[in-house]
Amino acid sequence: MRPPIPLPLSTAQERRLRTWLDDELLKLTRGHKKRSQPDSPLQTLASYLDAAQAILCMILRIPPVDPSGSLRTAYLLRLTSDVLGAIPGYAPVVGEVEALLDWLDDLDQSWVVVLQGQVWHPDTGAGDLEETVPEGEMMNGTTTTTISTSTVTQTDRTRLRGMIIGGSAALEEWVEEGGLLHVLVGDQDDEGDEDSGGTVQDAFGELFHRTLKELGELEGVLVPVADPDGDMDVDIMMDD
Secondary structure, three states, rough: OOOOOOOOOOHHHHHHHHHHHHHHHHHHHHHOOOOOOOOOOOHHHHHHHHHHHHHHHHHHOOOOOOOOOHHHHHHHHHHHHHHHHHHHHOOOHHHHHHHHHHHHHHHHHHHHHHHHHOOEEEEOOEHHHHHHHHOEEEEOOOOOOOOOOOOOHHHHHHHHHHHHHHHHHHHHHHHHHHOOOEEEEEOOOOOOOOOOOEEEEHHHHHOOHHHHHHHHHHOOOEEEEEOOOEEEEEEOOOOO
């Protein structure tokens, strides 16, 4: 089943969406600040991530077409900043670290969806606009073959890259202080799958690898790097 045709949000729809997202993000922040109180709904990292997941899904559903696409980027940046900053406020717990890695992997995939200007639907997942609106499809009462998509600005890309690099470093320090770096995660019994298991440290080495690759392909510059044998190689250096 093909996802619904993406249409820009109407003024009323955007107003309702902004209100809902602002309210939910405020609840997330307040719940985190009150996490040590017995009546807080976000006393554990798992409960915090569950609440953040609902917001993430709503943000992804914003259509990536002008003028709505920039709204999706702005709110995903805000959620990313809030979550990466909030996680170290919880005590690192062995039983929650795998759920955390799964959530961060979802966030990584979400940023690829946004950076590539893809549509997203909870039933069908991500899809390209070309697959969503075939030639001759009716949209807003007229036949169309093209849609004006919103692109992520260079400023937002730079902000995202810094957010990911700084946030990942802070999270790795957090799990190290909690003694969890060498905890095993994933399916350790599936020897045929290289990604099936490993340590928390291994997993943190792969944090946001899809997003950073996407940013690197678009913004990186190739520079020669000397390897230990003295030969020249090519590496990616990101602009500051």
